[in-house]
Amino acid sequence: MxxxxxxxxxxxxxxxxxxxxxxxxxxxxxxxxxxxxxxxxxxxxxxxxxxxxxxxxxxxxxxxxxxxxxxxxxxxxxxxxxxxxxxxxxHVRLAPGAVELLDYVTDHHIACTIATGSEISNVNFYFEMFQLEKWFSFDKVVYDDGLLPGKPHPEIYIKSAENLGLTPEQCIVFEDADAGIEAARRANIGKIIAIGPQQVHGRLRELAGVQLVISTFTEFDREGLLAAG
Structure with a gap:
């Protein structure tokens, strides 16, 4: 399957x-x-x-x-x-559990990319600071190029799925912002996982489309990524 x-x-x-x-x-x-x-x-x-x-x-x-x-x-x-x-x-490092999840995703050949409202100078900065090329192809990252509608417009997630050769329904999105969650919902993303501190979990759970809320990536069951539908 x-x-x-x-x-x-x-x-x-x-x-x-x-x-x-x-x-x-x-x-x-x-x-x-x-x-x-x-x-x-x-x-x-x-x-x-x-x-x-x-x-x-x-x-x-x-x-x-x-x-x-x-x-x-x-x-x-x-x-x-x-x-x-x-x-x-x-003190500047990726979120807790992110490196382990990204290593797992890479080792198991699961397609992944970034969809960010940041513009190109910051994307370059992040790739250099966090050595993101270990996990992501720069040319598949979707960022604010001045032409793409911003979140909550769904285009950023539709284009990200296309860059992976997938439909939005085949993708999981991790998001922290209300506008980003709404963008993912409008794009018909298959599963939306909200991430944020414990004190905002109640609010995040109430947002349309959210199926899971976590505080850090250490709480995410990455083994489930290989489960058949």
Whole structure:
């Protein structure tokens, strides 16, 4: 019998890499500059996490921005973010259990890729910092190229499945953000697994499409990936 699921699509920020603190700090620096006050945890969860950077810039400014202005402000934010990561390099690592899961997926020839709202400079940064080429083909990663609709639009997950040569129904998605979970649901992903700290599990379980909630990848039964459907 064929496996029920043949591929895995990982969100990156907040999923494979627990960087919410650095995202919040860098966006707060930008928010202070653009509107005079930092972002709240509610704003991060509702209006920022999983969404395209340009959309967040427009949210903070309260108005549309040109591509040129948006790109300039996004790059300013990402420089701040990457510097925060570099300063904390001794603590910057993939989420607990991620390396073991990725090694298992690679050893068992299970197709996988990344679907991220990050833009190319950050994707390059992550590949270098975490040596992601051990597990992922760069050319199959889907990221914010300025053309792809951002989450919660489903295109990012539809394209990711296509890059793996699979249908969305054949894929598992790991996501932490409300917008990303909704994108996966709209894409008809076969199984959506939400990841987040214990205190948000109740909220994540209530989101449409979520079939499992975990705190870290150590809680995920990777042996089940080989089970027949």
């Amino acid at each position: 064929r496996k029920k699921y043949s591929g895995i699509i990982f969100d990156f920020n907040g999923t494979l890499f627990f960087d919410t603190d650095k995202q919040t700090e860098s966006w707060s620096v930008m928010a202070e500059k653009l509107r005079g006050c930092p972002v709240s945890d509610h704003e991060m969860a509702t209006f920022i996490m999983g969404r395209p950077n340009k959309v967040t810039i427009e949210y903070l400014l309260g108005r549309p921005v040109s591509d040129e202005e948006g790109d300039r402000l996004v790059q300013e934010k990402e420089i701040i973010y990457r510097e925060l990561c570099r300063r904390d390099a001794c």
